[in-house]
Amino acid sequence: MKTILFQGDSITDCGRNREDKRVGRGYSLFAASVLSCDFPGEYDIYNTGISGNRIVDVYARIKDDIINLKPDYMSILVGVNDVWHELERQNGVSAEKYEKIYDMLLEEVLAELPDIRMMILEPYVIHGTGSDSYYDKFRREVELRAAAAHRLSRKYGLPFIPLQNIFDEAVKKSGAPTHWCIDGVHPTHAGHQMIARAWLEAFEKIK
Numbered sequence: 001m002k003t004i005l006f007q008g009d010s011i012t013d014c015g016r017n018r019e020d021k022r023v024g025r026g027y028s029l030f031a032a033s034v035l036s037c038d039f040p041g042e043y044d045i046y047n048t049g050i051s052g053n054r055i056v057d058v059y060a061r062i063k064d065d066i067i068n069l070k071p072d073y074m075s076i077l078v079g080v081n082d083v084w085h086e087l088e089r090q091n092g093v094s095a096e097k098y099e100k101i102y103d104m105l106l107e108e109v110l111a112e113l114p115d116i117r118m119m120i121l122e123p124y125v126i127h128g129t130g131s132d133s134y135y136d137k138f139r140r141e142v143e144l145r146a147a148a149a150h151r152l153s154r155k156y157g158l159p160f161i162p163l164q165n166i167f168d169e170a171v172k173k174s175g176a177p178t179h180w181c182i183d184g185v186h187p188t189h190a191g192h193q194m195i196a197r198a199w200l201e202a203f204e205k206i207k
Helices: 027-038 057-060 080-090 094-111 132-156 164-174 189-206
Strands: 002-008 043-047 073-077 119-123
Touching: 002 027, 027 043, 027 189, 043 189, 057 094, 073 080, 073 189, 080 132, 094 119, 119 132, 119 189, 132 164
Parallel strands: 002 043, 002 073, 073 119
Antiparallel strands: none
16 A cells, blocks of 8 residues: 655645544545545555644654655645745745755655655645735745745656646636635635645656
C-alpha cells in the first residue's frame, strides 16, 4: 500500500483529526474520496496540514510530520500565511526567506526520502473579507511566494499546480468570489473541489 501525505496550512488542515492525521473536510478529503473509491486498498492517506502555518512552521515539523511518515507521495500548499501574518501582525516571512526555507525543506525531504514523489501547489488569494483591506499588497506579495514556489518546482523537477489562475478564472465566470472562497483565502466546498480536481490531474501524471 502506498502512502499519500497532504501538507500545508489551514486550507489543507480544514478540520482534520489531529490524533490519527486523517484528511479533514477540504480538498484532501475530496481527492482522497476519489482515490479510495477508484483504487480500493491501494493508498493510505494522511493530512498533517496545520492552520496558520507559514513555511517556517512547516519546516520546523519536517521530521515528525513528513519524514517520519515516509510518504510515497506528498503535496504541499503553503505561502499565504507568510504574507497574511505580516499584514495582520507583522509576523510574516519575507519572499526571500520563504524561498530559502522552502528550498531547505525540499532538499532535506528528498535526501531522506529519495523515492518520494512530490507536488507543489501554488499559494493564491482573491477578493474577500479577509483580503480586501489590503488586497493589492496582499496579492502582490502572494504572487512573489507563488513565483518562488514555481522556481523551486523547476529546480527539483516537481509538478507545479497553478491555483491562482484557476480561482481567477472561476471568479470571472461566476462573478462572485464568495462562491469560491469564504474570505478570499479559505475555500468553500466549490473552491476545495476545484483544488481537488487540479490535484488529481497532477497526481495522475506521477502515480
